[in-house]
Amino acid sequence: MxxxxxxxxxxxxxxxxxxxxxxxxxxxxxxxxxxxxxxxxxxxxxxxxxxxxxxxxxxxxxxxxxxxxxxxxxxxxxxxxxxxxxxxxxxxxxxxxxxxxxxxxxxxxxxxxxxxxxxxxxxxxxxxxxxxxxxxxxxxxxxxxxxxxxxxxxxxxxxxxxxxxxxxxxxxxxxxxxxxxxxxxxxxxxxxxxxxxxxxxxxxxxxxxxxxxxxxxxxxxxxxxxxxxxxVKFRESSGTAINPSPYKGGEVRCDKGGDLAYVAIVGEGAGHNNMKEAAACAVLQKIFGTGSSAPYSVDHGLLRSSIKVTDSYAISGLNANYADTGLMGAMFVAPYGVAGQIAENVVDILKNGRVTDEWVNKGKNQLKVAVLLASENGKSVVRKLGQTGALTGSGISPIQYVNLVDSVTTQDVNNVLQKLGSKLSISSFGNLTCVPYLADLN
Structure with a gap:
């Protein structure tokens, strides 16, 4: 399917x-x-x-x-x-x-x-x-x-x-x-x-x-x-501060029935206040896999390679970076009967996984290609410049970001992966009959 x-x-x-x-x-x-x-x-x-x-x-x-x-x-x-x-x-x-x-x-x-x-x-x-x-x-x-x-x-x-x-x-x-x-x-x-x-x-x-x-x-x-x-006549400052938002972890479930279960499992990632760690998270997302890079090809990411399920399912690395925090992990959709097995495999990777130099080099290459291809789309460039400018106080060019990705090491990526398993967050939507609770996965 x-x-x-x-x-x-x-x-x-x-x-x-x-x-x-x-x-x-x-x-x-x-x-x-x-x-x-x-x-x-x-x-x-x-x-x-x-x-x-x-x-x-x-x-x-x-x-x-x-x-x-x-x-x-x-x-x-x-x-x-x-x-x-x-x-x-x-x-x-x-x-x-x-x-x-x-x-x-x-x-x-x-x-x-x-x-x-x-x-x-x-x-x-x-x-x-x-x-x-x-x-x-x-x-x-x-x-x-x-x-x-x-x-x-x-x-x-x-x-x-x-x-x-x-x-x-x-x-x-x-x-x-x-x-x-x-x-x-x-x-x-x-x-x-x-x-x-x-x-x-x-x-x-x-x-x-x-x-x-x-x-x-x-x-x-x-x-x-x-x-x-x-x-331009901007409004004067009102003195309103940015609302703090510390990462807490937890679980939210929304049971809607049907044949599929949508599940996202993440740990705390990195924010724009630590660009090096945020780049390591982006590399890890590519290592996890973000879909096939060519038509009719197979995703050979770490997640897909580690999960042994015969039913059809889709899985992708998930990475979100905000000013002072972030989320890093995976999201998948699968027939509800095998969702529990996939969730257990994903949690095991987040808690016990390690990546090699080969995986990191592959992830860095895929990320650099994605960044440079996106730089050909003006809408994507303006959005990225606006976000980095608003959240860090300085916009950076695609080439500067590529240079930052080049500086990421295998140890940087493993440090991020080790951090993820300490406190997980899970959300699920659809038929949750076989989706385990967070307490059972821990």
Missing amino acids: ACNITKVPLLRTITNRSFASAANVKPIGGVCDYEVNNSTVNGVLVTSAENNSPITRVSIIYRAGSRQECNDNQGVAHVLRICAGMTTKSASQFAITRNIQQVGASLHCTLDRETISYTLEGTRSAVEQVLPFLSSVATEQEFRPWEIADNIGRLRLELATRPPQLRTVDLLHKAAYRTALGNSLFIAKYNLEKVGPETLQHFVNCNLTADKATVVGLGIDAKELSYFVEK
């Missing part, structure tokens, strides 16, 4: 809302070896890179994802993403959409657990014409009750169409962190009509401020980007 679990990006689960999109045109990526310039303008980090692409992308990123939610406003970040592009202080929803469409550009909003990003992309001349609308959408939000009400149906649709693997990852964060990073990327059904204009405006005023902002430009001159940032 076919399964696409290994094709779903699990590094950082991201949701997005796009609008005012032009016809789909395959962008030319430009060169992948370019210099990344980092500077500060009016207290805002500005990261730019000229990759000689005809497509320019400019993104305003705030360190204000679902991690910043509290009990009183659960789901506000999800609603904020849905509200991107609605009427602002200086432009109506119609004016924003019409003007961006007129020049053939597009504007979209993406959200993860730590950041929310507003990204404008198009040809160089098009982006230059509509940059003021990006500024308006990202810094001048005004929330009209009737516009929010019109999007309740969109929220219900997104909740109803979440794939099982995404729900499993969401539950995994709840098990591992409880609050802050444990907050879901999606609003709960019982809160659908409780997040109103006042809640949204308070969240924006506290979190979408200059001290939490980063501006990233790809395919644009550093001076031009700095000049744009000088004219």
Whole structure:
């Protein structure tokens, strides 16, 4: 039976809302070896890179994802993403959409657990014409009750169409962190009509401020980007701190029946505050396996090689890096009858596994290829520059990251693997008849 679990990006689960999109045109990526310039303008980090692409992308990123939610406003970040592009202080929803469409550009909003990003992309001349609308959408939000009400149906649709693997990852964060990073990327059904204009405006005023902002430009001159940032009127700092989110470990189960069980098993990984260890986690993910690298081929990762199950199943390494912590482990989907055996094998690898130089060299090569291929996709580059800039204070180029991967040793990877087994987190979704509890696996 076919399964696409290994094709779903699990590094950082991201949701997005796009609008005012032009016809789909395959962008030319430009060169992948370019210099990344980092500077500060009016207290805002500005990261730019000229990759000689005809497509320019400019993104305003705030360190204000679902991690910043509290009990009183659960789901506000999800609603904020849905509200991107609605009427602002200086432009109506119609004016924003019409003007961006007129020049053939597009504007979209993406959200993860730590950041929310507003990204404008198009040809160089098009982006230059509509940059003021990006500024308006990202810094001048005004929330009209009737516009929010019109999007309740969109929220219900997104909740109803979440794939099982995404729900499993969401539950995994709840098990591992409880609050802050444990907050879901999606609003709960019982809160659908409780997040109103006042809640949204308070969240924006506290979190979408200059001290939490980063501006990233790809395919644009550093001076031009700095000049744009000088004219943007960001909100002044509110003094709101980033919510702490220590790793705690635990288990969350959601029994939904059916024929399949979706299970994620992880330990504490590394955050962006330790880039060397985070790179070792990324190498270990490739060693575990992330699906076949060629059509019709077989995944020869460590997990697949170590699990002796005759039934069809899919398994992938899972790695998520946040500012100060991370998750590292594996996720699989299998017929419920063999899910228990696979879970036991995965836990044994996390607790007792060791990797050799051969495995590490293979993982490093696969990771470097993946990074360089991703650098040909402008959207991927802007997202990565924005995340590293917002969470570490400095964006790095793909070549710099490849050099970091080269410095990872076998001992670094084994140190990460040894750390994973000390305290596990497990989430499971689907038919859990044969899925063991965490206490039984320990």
